[in-house]
Amino acid sequence: MSFKVVNKYAQDANRTFVAIRQENPYTAFDRVLIGDRTNDTDEALIDAVLGQIATEFNPADGVKKLQEDLHVQAESYEQKLAEKDTKIAEVKAVADWAVLARVTDTDNPLDPTIFKRGLELVDLGKTGTTYPAQAIFAIEDPNHTEKFQEGKRVMIQVTEPFTYNGETLEQLEALHQNGKIGIWKWTEPKPDAPKENAPQPAGELETQPVQ
Secondary structure, eight states, X not given: OOOEEEEEEEEETTXXXXXXXXXXXXXXXXXXXXXXXXXXXXXXXXXXXXXXXXXXHOHHHHHHHHHHHHHHHHHHHHHHHHHHHHHHHHHHHHHHHHHHHHHTOTTSOOOHHHHHHHHXXXXXXXXXXXXXXXXXXXXXXXXXOOSSXXXXXXXXXXXSOEEEOSOOHHHHHHHHHTTSEEEEEEOOOOTTSOGGXXXXXXXXXXXXXXX
């Protein structure tokens, strides 16, 4: 049999009407397929319509064909999902690099509100997660009192593979002293600092690693 698609259109986001015809002997089938299939090839649409008809007239074979189609669709979905996850990871890596480079640039310290927004882009540490060398994550410092809208987050920079087990900032400071991690938080300029470094609503303020 040689069918051709004579009509197809999306009824809505989840259904596609497809009409196929065969000249000799003349045979006509009109079916509604699940999903938006308007970008499928004619061959794929014909197979889908004939598969649906097979299900109607021979349920056993039809169910087998449906299972095969679902398996193919699942593989395609998993591939697209993996590609999406890869792109998200790439964007996240760029964002983390930008925050790391800016926060650790003590020659050009950040305004406290910008520091806060930057660290909001960094994921909070997840208990049980092993971070590779040079990775960063953030933790909350509940004991910190904001004075200049700098936020309560502190950035942790891993210098070697490190498993975070929910340690507090105080517990992590011991590891910082041993050089296993870096701790970066916004620090208020000292009273005797140059006037241009004094806290103000907009301007460049100091970020320093914990000593």
